[in-house]
Amino acid sequence: MTTAEPVQRSTCTLSIERRGGRSESGAVSLERRLADVAGVHDVDVSFQTGSVRISYDESVVSEDELRRAVRDGGATLEEEEPDEARTRSELRVEAAFVGLTLLGMVGGLVAGWLDAPASVRWVAYGGAYVFGGWYGLQGAVETLRHRAVDIDLLMIVAAVGALLIGAPFEGAMLLFLFSLSNTLQHYAIGRSRRAIRSLVEMRPESARVLRDGEEVAVPIDQVEVGDVFVVRPGDRIPLDGAVVDGESTVDQASLTGESVPVAKAPGDEVFGGTINESGSLEIEVTREAHESAITRLIHMVEEAQSEKAPTQRLIDRLEQPYVLGVFALTAAAVAVPMLLGAEFSPAFYRAMTLMVAASPCAVIISTPAAVLSAIASGGRQGVLFKGGEHVETAAEIDAVAFDKTGTLTEGDTRLTDVIVRDGAGAASDSLDEDRLLRLAAAVQARSEHHLAEATVEAADDQALDVPEAVGFQAAAGKGVRATVAGDVVHVGNRSYVETFLGDADVDGLDEGLDRLADLEAEGKTAVLVVRESDDGTTVIGWLAFTDTVRPGAAEMIAELRDLGVEHVVMLTGDNERVARRIADEVGIDEVQAELLPEEKVDTVEGLVDRYENVAMVGDGVNDAPALATATLGVAMGGAGTDVALETADVVLMGDDITKVPYVLGLGRRTRRTLSVNLAIAFGAIVLMVGTILLRGIPLPLAVVGHEGSTVLVSLNGLRLLGYRD
Template identity: 50%
Template sequence: MPSTPSTPPTTSAPHATSAPDTTSASARPTAPTGVPRRRTRLLALPEARWAALALLGFLAALPLDLLGAPAWTWGPLYALVYAAGGWEPGLAGLRALRERTLDVDLLMVVAALGAAAIGQFLDGALLIVIFATSGALEAVATARTADSVRALLDLAPAHATRLLPDGTEEAVPVERLAVGDLLLVRPGERIGADGRVAEGASDVDQASVTGEPLPVAKEPGDEVFAGTLNGTGALRVRVGRDPSDSVIARIVAMVQEAAETKAPTQLFIEKVEQRYSVGMVVATLALFAVPLALGAALEPTLLRAMTFMIVASPCAVVLATMPPLLSAMANAGRHGVLVKSAVAMERLAQVDAVALDKTGTLTEGAPLVADVRPLPGSGLDGDGLLALAGAAELASEHPLGRAVVEAARERGLPLPPATGFAATPGSGVVARVAGAEVAVGSPARLLGPTPRGPGSPAAVAADAVAADAVAALEADGRTAVLVTRDGRPVGVLGVTDRLRPDAARTVAALAALTGGPPSLVTGDNPRVAHRIAAEAGIADVRAGLLPQDKVAAVREREAEGRKVLVVGDGVNDAPALAAAHVGVAMGRAGSDLALETADAIVVRDELAAVPAAVALARRARRLVVQNLCIAGTLIAVLVVWDLAGHLPLPVGVAGHEGSTVLVGLNGLRLLRESAWRRALGPGR
């Protein structure tokens, strides 16, 4: 896939604010605010409907069976369970058998039918329900991921306004755009194709592509991406790339490709299902056919073979694997981490490398005024400068303007009235405050290439001091905002993205779990990324990355033999989430595509829950190994007893059920609250 050229964002990106809008509400352009939710309903899939029917039949039959009701009351219900839950895996198993492959689906159906043949209807029905439910959940997860990938295409508008050589406009479907076409993008519209600005200035929210937390100023010559949201200025954009090759289209292709090429995921027990299945079937047939050929009676021979099938069936082995993983999933879900499947939980236990996104993952994704620096000779202190800037920004709708106003209000500062408010896209705002003209915005625009004022030494010196303050803030990874009064700079504000309170502790915990420090992969500016990384305790920083670059970073670690956990939240993170060994999405601010692509979701955005989930998954894996040892030992004892002597059917059933109950109870230990506290670590 060819790389996409990108102009890296600058930390002194000018901000634009909304001037009063005189456009009528009906004429005002509308734009989607994100990816619409296209959820496949749980019961919309045939697999889910059959599984639900089997489960309902089982729940209805179980109490009747256990309470000793006549067989005619619960028999038809069990038959419904076998039919509804068993026909699809049975058919799939027969198709696999036609390809000379014996899979566990067919083995489970045969074992269930064998159990029914000797009167153990409950055992067989339980096995059918487990497998039918598992298959249904997998089908729903696959369908919802596909829905979300298709919904991503809605980020790019269906139509764009193309300007003809005679100056007239025409609305055309975006797929008809060609390289070189000139587009008109009005305020509030989404850009229809990748290209460069030919005329105009505005701020563009391109978080869906680069993950930057703040809108980026665009002027002639700057690159823009399809699907990103234009701010308050009008732009004329020259199409530079075919719509089918846009960054958004590439994200869709990368997610689909990663989903298709990702190694098949299987639980541990499924990796040995072929040998176990073949061995069990061969042994059962031999135990039935050989004695029968030697003249043994049919009924006791069949009973012995069925007893063997019951005691050797992998019920206990399946339950050895599932309860620990399902209990870990339930415990994690109770504490705000939704792990989508037992396979994902098992994979989470295997990770040995971590890559973290910045905006919305390590940080909260909202601008924060971190530095207030009045300039010498301004006559203002920090509170005075912040109150002056807040008064000018009070009518602003730009994220930077709202951050300034919020900072002033948090300090309890009274904001003097402002009049004559005006906003210039890509530059900033101007208003009259206390009889003076106050401007707040881009240092590059407000200072300009030459000094303001009459050119006196004092004016030149003031501009030089302001430029030094701006440079110092930018070198520290801040976005610099200049404040001027009557054309003279009076102070500089440093705006940053707020690091999550538990970020540093989470980084340290992940490093301890995986044996190495996490990496930071972000589309944001390198200076900002390095500052955030330093605060969080991360040394490996990769900044200015587009979605395909994040995927390449994951592939690079995987080529080293690492199993990579990626944590992110945006559309631009989705390809990396799909390509990773395990992807975890932040739930509150996460895009639909990221939430559906990820294997797990941190619902409450508590970053510390990520290492806790990894630790819990590792404990679940240890319990799986314990259970497999227990189940394997008991199965071996019962099988040897049945082969070497005469194993009474009631004893075989009791031993089989006892091993199943034992491993199940062992796995359920992870449901306890103490298991999560232990995963969080000491002092939590």
Template identity: 45%
Template structure:
């Protein structure tokens, strides 16, 4: 399990944008408690070995071996007893019992060797888990320890970054890290925000632009108004989500744990039978007990238990370092099963920053282009939809005075309604015209003219009567065609485009990206219906959307990914995974990574089963030496654990890309 993030850590020095998105932290080996106990047990074992082999008096080596049993076996033994109190049979306890059984019949060296190897394998697992946590917690190293807060009288105070509050104004000097998520009030500079958005080059930031905690300021000075609590910053939420993911279990792991309990009971029963039956038949005590203890060791399902979670957790950590937040091991396992992808259009395949290209007041409306745009901008001003922001931006560009709106209502996939200067203004899709399109031929003609080149038409109505049509255009994201092709290669099927936009605009974009299956002019509930059709056809569907109007579809899919828009709240809450950097290429990469994780799980289960079956057969058919059984059992456990953690490396992500 990933450990809680360390707080109060000093900030590292600023770095230039580079290939590695997150600084790597590496836990020192002896900083892990299990490794300290294992090292102590190993040292004591080495000290006791010479006098034991030289047949020195027992008082020279017996206390040392007793200390080996205590230091290496106390932790697992106590944990096993605690589990037993909860009516759970822990394999750790069985290992300790086997070691004590060996010692009871005079095999002190063999029992101590079992304790040392068992403690060492446990330490390796703990270190690997800590390294997994390091790869995610390293994100917190990006956050500065302090920030320069400006008081109301203009004086400057150096305060801990964690004490910043929403509304505070901070000063960010050249070369410093931004202390909190916020918006630039004054100044201009270039900011290296590769760790958040994935952009390889610094981005120019001016008044009104958003900045994120932990990003590196360039040569200018910025005044920033804090807009998020430090505990709710993008970086903090990334770490919290990945740590939460580490506390969940995949279905495969849950199945293994259910089987483990029954298997462990059967293994104990087999051990007792292997000991009792030969004794009743007149066998000698010592070799019979050793054989039974060896059976208990080699039949223990340690490697099987460890087969599932390390690959999935390693994949979650690696994806998190590269800007894809997978919320649980269940989600990572499901991502590896995806064989169909449904893609939203606006904000997903496109940049989500459309612009107004056409303004058509209807004849007889009495409105000019500026008047029509003013009405639309006033009604859309409270909305956060990309089309609404484009209309408001166009009005600002023309220098128009936009009146305030009242009684604002937004209906997902339909449009908005508001009261402007006492009049009801509606802005929405031509498909939602009262009475249908046929009853408004002038609107239909204007909309068709706009939609012909693949643009989106938006109808503006005043007091229920259409007064004009706006044309909107958006651009595909950089790398969108390559991402669509990669999704086709990974899943074996071409993606499906599901959008509320008009068929002409959808077809125009689909032709650019190489998408053939197009479902356009959909309301949010219609997208859910499309996904249900795909799932009923036996497809495991991944829905990719921007987390706003796509929320019902994101929830209805087999699994879902949201384009996070730097961690928007709705995206984080709705989707199973979030692409923080809004980079489409990471979606096929995380699908490939999830498939790698599933392959490693299968590999691990096969390796564990082969070792257990082989060692058990050897013990039952012949005489398996206890030290060799210990080495085979613990070696397979370590091998399985390390095999799963191969996905922690950056090369694993590069292969997935």
């Protein structure tokens, strides 16, 4: 049987030239074209935000080929994000066009009041039509090139129709409000994007690197891992690194959302883009500029902004058939009255009014304005949503599963007890606590488990000489073994002993298991140390560890319940007694203990079957499979963890467990905002269309109602930028 090659799935985010209209029909057409390219898995295109996000198999298609496909699809690629000055300049031009449209509309109206020559009126209205319809016409033409129709075309046709029936003021008014709401829409989306793009400004351009004892200013792209740079009080830290000299406090709010500065001393990790406050620091570089936490955050947010929410995807796909339906309704509104004997002019006027009222402009902008604002708001709080889809998913969560160590607890596990079994020392080379600790540390030195790290750290703190171990083997979630000085030494929990030593004649096993139970009853995690030698297999001692609950964990669980979460579960590989003590302390409903990594996945799958929408919160290292299995994966500590950024749907950059209710709360607030926006948009359409069909309303009133609802939903979406817990 041939083993299938693994799929090399990658993601690229490309910048494209934004288009002046508000429609995304052209984006949907480009998405379909790119989806047909071999090797492409998923595509998101937005001409409003100027981005293309493509998930693809790099073994089938290259990024250069995708760039060509985007260009062939009619989009203009930009090599980099438009800078702030350019974006503001474009917005000023749009605003100027709005002003000129207003000037032309008012000029034509005043000229009519003053009975000025007809040429004056038509010049004024002509200016209003040209400037007011410029961007909409561009968008309509681009969409027609893709053999599609959109709301930009609807507005242009309605304005021209008003002109043809002798209502130039109404047409000019439509184009004025259309261009005004377009500009406000671009401002709303641009403000959301600028809130995140400002992260780029947090990266200093250079670092003061120590070279031959002197400080030399070096561009950050030229600084290498291992270089040491100096940061003075008040400076931004240019790169990720570890403190080698000095003590200070660092403001990490811009990256992790932490409101209180964090103390830093030699050995502590620091992140680029954060601010050194009180003391001078010498820092050794641990990541190059393109791998730093702030750079990865920026990249992930760019991808997040380009990934559309499910509601937006649905609206984009329904836009064209909806617009065709409006055109059909408009044609019927002209044809039916005329067949019944009505005159053309009033029938056509009513049809144009109906076209304006039924246009879905407010529906189209209702979702991106809200979702992009939510992503930006989360970024300010150190919460990274990796796409609009996950913002909406967060609103649906009914159950939350937490990993214990490093998530609900500090993860700073400490070795508290090193106990030699009575009678073991006589046959074990004068075994004492130091000797037992050295043996355990030798075996666990190559393990990444938090208990092993605590053992090795305790040996280092006591400056013990740890011997070499060979033949290291690990049983995930159970224990480890290796050969030290010719003897095989096992360090493991009850499950490990039962699995690997259950059939052996182990001296002192019953006593050791009893002592494990005693220590676990005290709320500690305990393991046995067993040695195999020529004299037999003997329990030579046991180790006990403890961890502390994170501050605010209990309050966080209470907040989740206030948000409507039905069930909270703890998943851990630790023993039942320890897990139950932590669960009782913070208010957990259910405990699943002594789980292997694959059993965590099975448990999460079971929760999904029971509650449908389940969030899994873990540290992003050993919980990756469970995070991927849950409806919403939330990883802790993304500022320093590559796995967290790659695996989870949401990353808490500041390793702050109290942000979990914020994630769900923001999702729920976004859902309510979307519901309100869609109610406003569709409510305005239904109200105006119904009134037009039953009694009739003047075209200016339909224009005001249509464009007013568009402006209202844009501003309502922007309110999410200020969301707090």
